[in-house]
Amino acid sequence: MSLETELDPVIHVQARLRVMVxxxxxxxxxxxxxxxxxxxxxxxxxxxxTHLRKLEEAGYVEIVKTHERRTPVTYxxxxxxxxxxxxxYRKALxxxxxxxx
Numbered sequence: 873m874s875l876e877t878e879l880d881p882v883i884h885v886q887a888r889l890r891v892m893v894x895x896x897x898x899x900x901x902x903x904x905x906x907x908x909x910x911x912x913x914x915x916x917x918x919x920x921x922t923h924l925r926k927l928e929e930a931g932y933v934e935i936v937k938t939h940e941r942r943t944p945v946t947y948x949x950x951x952x953x954x955x956x957x958x959x960x961y962r963k964a965l966x967x968x969x970x971x972x973x
Contacts, residue, residue, distance in 0.1 A: 878964045878967070878968060879961060879964050879965060879968070880957055880960070880961045880964075882926060882927065882930045882932065882957075883932070883957060883958065883961045884961070885923070885926075887913075887915065887919065887920075887923045888923045888926060888927055890913050890915075891909065891913065891920070891923055891924065891927060891933070892927070892932070892950070892954070892958045892961075894909060894912055894913060895909075895933065895948065895949065895950040895954070896950060896955065896958050898949070898950065900952075900955065901949070902949065903934075903936065903947040903948060903949035904947065904948055904949070905945060905946065905947055905948075906920070906945075906946040906947070906948060909948055924948060927954065930954075930957075931951060931953045931954065932950065932951060932953060932954030932957055932958075933948055933949065933950055933951060933954055934948070934949050934950075934951050935947070935948055936948075936949070
C-alpha cells in the first residue's frame with residue numbers, strides 16, 4: 873500500500889490534518905469561528921488561512937464571512953464531502969497501520 877495512492881494528499885499535510893480533526897469533532901452542520909480554530913490549533917492566522925484555502929478548494933471546508941453587529945466574523949465548517957473524505961482518510965490510515973503488523 874502506497875501513501876501517495878491511498879492517503880488523500882490534501883488531508884495528509886500535518887496542518888490540514890489537524891484542521892480536519894478539529895472540525896470533524898463538531899456535530900454535523902456546526903461551524904466554529906476562525907479565531908477559535910486558530911487558538912485551538914495554535915497556528916498563525918496566515919498559516920491557517922493558507923491551509924483552509926486548500927481545504928476549501930478541495931470542497932472539504934466551507935468558509936462563511938459575515939458580520940455580528942458591525943464586526944466581521946469568519947466561520948469554518950466541514951462540508952459533507954469533507955466529512956466523507958476524512959472518514960475515507962481514517963480508513964486508509966488504519967489499513968496502512970494494520971498492514972504493518
